Amino acid sequence: MKKAFPDDDVRPKKFGVAMADVVQVVVTNTGLKIPPIVYDRKTGESVTKSDIMKARNYKTVHNTDYIIIVTEKGIKDNSLTEEREGILLVHPRIVVDIARRIRSFLIEISKQTQSNKGRQSKQAKLYGYFTSTEYYREIKETSEIKEKLDQLQKKEEDYHKNTWKRRKEFVTEWYEINKKNEEVVSDITQDDQMGNEGQDESKEDGDNPSS
16 A cells, blocks of 8 residues: 555554554645545455444544455455445455545545535445446456456467577577587598598608618
8 A cells, every 4th residue: 555655644553552454544735634544454254244343443443434344255246345334345456446546535525615414425426336336347347358468468478488498499409410510520530630640650661661
């Protein structure tokens, strides 16, 4: 979250303190701090009623209505988002995108002077959109596109790896053939040299008067 929102005040959980795992205090471009977005991470197979009650209590602890439980396996029907008793459950894959939209919403609200009723209405619409089939379909489509891009990238990388491997094999074969030819030529020239040396020795022996 610190990397995704460098302008905000992102605070991790303090040991021994009853608080959420991460508190993101939203900071506007004018330096104004507005109600935070709070995250609670759940790694289990499900999100229990106790987890929901704990998250709802964070509304009082952190003085905010924007609580997100980040869970990979706790959302029903293998969805990416779910609203449960006023608490938003979000898959880790899209939590940054959800947070970015909520942050924009909070900054926009901070610029306006509206009644609490108007704010609650917008909050309800926001949650409604994030849990709608339309939003889920768009997220699913973008996930599928990303998966296709990843597969394409992998195929391209594999192609280059195979090309480099084949090129290396060809160079090795070329080197081995040249080496073999050089050895054959070297053996032949050495035999010629040895034959010439033998002839020279025979000549010398024939010219020697003592023979």
